[in-house]
Amino acid sequence: MIDFTSLFQAAKKSSRKLAFIGDEQVQKILFELADLMISQGDFLIRENKRDLERMDKANPMYDRLLLTQERIEGIAQEMRQVAKLPSPLFLPLEEKVLPNGLFLEKITVPLGVIGIIYEARPNVTFDVFSLALKSGNGLILKGGSDADFSNRAIISLIYQILQKFEIPTDAYLLLPADRTATKALLEAVDEVDVIIPRGSQGLINYVRQHAKVPVIETGAGIVHTFVDEEADLEKAKAIIHNSKTRRPSVCNSLDCLLIHEKLLPNLGELIRPLLESKVKIYADEKAFASLPKNELIQEASEEHFGTEFLSLQLAIKTVRNLDEALEHIATYSSRHSEAIVSENQENLSRFLLEVDAAAVYANSSTAFTDGAQFGLGAEIGISTQKLHARGPMALKELTSYKWVVRGNGQIRT
Amino acid sequence: MIDFTSLFQAAKKSSRKLAFIGDEQVQKILFELADLMISQGDFLIRENKRDLERMDKANPMYDRLLLTQERIEGIAQEMRQVAKLPSPLFLPLEEKVLPNGLFLEKITVPLGVIGIIYEARPNVTFDVFSLALKSGNGLILKGGSDADFSNRAIISLIYQILQKFEIPTDAYLLLPADRTATKALLEAVDEVDVIIPRGSQGLINYVRQHAKVPVIETGAGIVHTFVDEEADLEKAKAIIHNSKTRRPSVCNSLDCLLIHEKLLPNLGELIRPLLESKVKIYADEKAFASLPKNELIQEASEEHFGTEFLSLQLAIKTVRNLDEALEHIATYSSRHSEAIVSENQENLSRFLLEVDAAAVYANSSTAFTDGAQFGLGAEIGISTQKLHARGPMALKELTSYKWVVRGNGQIRT
Structure with a gap:
């Protein structure tokens, strides 16, 4: 029996440091990871085959699951593009001086820990990692069981690079591909700040029904x-x-x-x-x-x-x-x-x-209607709800903000 | 047995027109309502007494429940101030021209229908009505049973003014003060865009546990x-x-x-x-x-x-x-x-x-930490979560946005 709460608490705790890695370092990490996935293409493809062997070729998910050296190079290229985007962190959104002299600044900060629940698309594992790292967020991934060998291989490469750069790996979790893990994630109110389901309407409905953590719904387009x-x-x-x-x-x-x-x-x-x-x-x-x-x-x-x-x-x-x-x-x-x-x-x-x-x-x-087309540079999904983010969600949509107030002894009368 | 779904659907439908009332008209409505609540102070105080009579004077809620002519004048004054704030609607947040000539504009729009669940504070009924009207949102109010006579009296004055201005009253609902209504509201995924609980930690926990509609948690400050x-x-x-x-x-x-x-x-x-x-x-x-x-x-x-x-x-x-x-x-x-x-x-x-x-x-x-102190002009609550809005929530935080895309026959290759 896995103690999910301890895992989540560790992710939350380690996530507090991620905003301070520095964007130059983030770029280096993503560039090295892009190189590594290409040089380790054989390994990724071998592990991906173990997933493919378990799936019927007629299954429409088969093609989404498939990794090839060419596709890996495409994923690496996208990772390099995300690396080069401007950092979404600590941007000033508003500034004001109150009559009493207090100086207020509203600045962007990471959301904290983001949970992603997705189906058999191993590229998502790389994509959301790069967006999370770039936006200073911890990540809890719950991939589909169909892609579990692929996802384990991908996370092992991610950890290899994170260790090299002395970034805490426990801020980026890949959960076991079963429903117990999903349930634990959906209820982790104190440790997870938002859950984004990516996949079928059935998955989205399940998440909406069971989540206690705030959810951003994505995808369905009529x-x-x-x-x-x-x-x-x-x-x-x-x-x-x-x-x-x-x-x-x-x-x-x-x-x-x-x-x-x-x-x-x-x-x-x-x-x-x-x-x-x-x-x-x-x-x-x-x-x-x-x-x-x-x-x-x-x-x-x-x-x-x-x-x-x-x-x-x-x-x-x-x-x-x-x-x-x-x-x-x-x-x-x-x-x-x-x-x-x-x-x-x-x-x-x-x-x-x-x-x-x-x-x-x-x-x-x-x-x-697409993050790249709208010039947002990347996309973690297309929100169909009105809270927080609507339409294509990119780096900016993975931030929150805080009010920084500087005073000189002000009290309120 | 009340058919809540029909009520909510009617609110949703009528809410679509609210963004187009026009801010000049909105101001007039709020000014007239402010005058009406003062001239109808006797009526409000009489109905408020019926609530007060049911409550123990030693109850700490007693003072929050109490309406006096002076307090009503204070509420009216706040309503006039909200009326004079700049409209938060249809403000441009971003503009860009894509290489293919598409012109993109990101503009603020109402959230849609907002559910508020609150306890025995009748002033909240007036306050959130003015913020909802100003931001073009429909409103579903679930007040505490302790304040039900007061709330019914307040909503009757609101309806009187809305009818005069030919605004659909069914976009602003006051639900019966019982748990059945709360449950229906928390599950109205297709009709309600967000629920904001205002009150004790117990209320907030209950809402978080049972809501299927997105929630913005407010209030708790350690x-x-x-x-x-x-x-x-x-x-x-x-x-x-x-x-x-x-x-x-x-x-x-x-x-x-x-x-x-x-x-x-x-x-x-x-x-x-x-x-x-x-x-x-x-x-x-x-x-x-x-x-x-x-x-x-x-x-x-x-x-x-x-x-x-x-x-x-x-x-x-x-x-x-x-x-x-x-x-x-x-x-x-x-x-x-x-x-x-x-x-x-x-x-x-x-x-x-x-x-x-x-x-x-x-x-x-x-x-x-307060909407008025931060110069936001008004406040519907202080968000303690990171999605959508953090800290004091005012008119801007009651909006979402949409992307408006103008073309000349563009297709994507």
Whole structure:
């Protein structure tokens, strides 16, 4: 029986020193780790094979689990990029002098200890380590059992480098890949400052149900694009095709096309590229009636709206005006990414203002909702809640702040 | 049986319009409400009496529950001040143009619907309404049963004004004062964006245990002040007395004095004003031995450290150096407010940097940890966690943000 509380307390205690490693040292550590993972590629690939052998090749997770020398080099390259980002620590957010002479400064500090619960993606282990080290946070990792050999190999390389630089390894834990560890982590109120689940909706729901530690929910994207009466149809055609087919398995991909009813005569042309890309269409009654017969097109039922397909499937809903589009989005959206295509400035403005989502787009593909695309430099996930961080979360979103107050004997009357 | 889900859904739906009331209108509403509460003072006081009659006058909550015409005028005055604060909505936080021409803007938006769970303090009902209205948020209030007549009277005045201005009243709910309502609120994941408990540690623990909705914990303050070897003893004496005795019942009041062992000969003089103010002292072995006999001074036991007294009691712990002080604080602090008194610049810097708390003070009383004192204009609570908001929470802390992305047909390759 592992004494998780002692492990967590040790992580918490050691984490207090991490903000003071110094950013130059952090950069060195990450560069050396990037080199080490490449030179130890054979070892990582060998251990990864032991995981792969236990998984059915037909399992969609198989590809996410797979490590190759080329992928390792990609991960190392990303680590070097994170290393070079500006440090997010001790940045002044506000400064003021009170009438009594007190000098107040609000500065960024690490969150403390971050728990990450994730599934069979060994690259996440390297990614979140580099973000945690860079932001001065301790880390408690709970990976999927499917990737356990890979994760153990990765953490052994991380520890090798940390020991060389005399950084306490117990501030970065990899938990055993079982549910007991998950439960202990979710309840570690005094030792863990935030838990970020990365993975399926099932995982996120489990975490939300059982966590006593604050959670930032990430990922789920039920994404709409509204093609308004005054849309530029060429733009609309390209945007819809791009946001549905570029990478259907990611959270910013399109799930439901909202079409202004006056554009129904153009709908066939608008979705032609989708059909060429073999996208299965679920069209509501009006839209279905307006389209020619095609084996890829069927009539939608209620379940198709508010569904995150994560595959080449798309729902289409006909609306009479902007208000109906806004209402549909408010009802079915997961508040991740939402778009309008229109040349009507008033409608664009209303959409951008009134739609409640992490990212709202005018005349653009939703495929840009991503930390790297937004110029944040890295990403630990895309938050779909409103507290603390919304949308792509990068280094800055892994910090909190504190008020530093300097006085000269001030007392309050 | 009340259908809470329907009520919450209606609140959520109506809350979508609140950001667009316009700040001029918001100001008018709050000014009229301030006038109305004064002109309806008799009504409020009469209903408040019905609550007071059910409570024992010896109950420490009695005074918090009591409304008088003077107090109502004070509440009205605070409401007018909130009305005049700058709107926290639609403020640009960041702007950038991506290489592909996309224009990104990160702007503040309301959180959505805020749940407040509080005890017998009717003024909170007016206070949080004004902050919610000003920040465009819907509100679900769960007040204490002890204050139910008062709260019902207050919400009736709020509704009277809202109706006059054609603002949907269902965006501002006062729930029945029973545990069924609390439970429903804590689980309303789809309708409520955040819950802020205001009250005792027992209430906060209950909320943390049962909430599925994100929570911001507020209030608990286990506060230390470290008097370093090189302290100015006159400053130290005034600071300790002020932070302990100004208002012992508030969260920023002093709970534990950490004294450098070289100052033990001065301890008697340092705490003389405390003894004059009848503060009961629990001194550790060394400190106890250094003090003259006094009926207010007894030897401390372990339970006195890490205790929030909220009354005229104080623990004293002797430390050999700054490191021991930092270690004690890291172990026992609730990360609310912590102070050092010293003229040694290096020790001041280390303390301010290394202590992990919402507010860290050098040579100042901790009594300043307060939204109004920090110049934030108002306060809905003092967060003791690190996510979203830390320390005093005011209007800005009641907002989230969204990314507004304007394009001209951009797709991602």
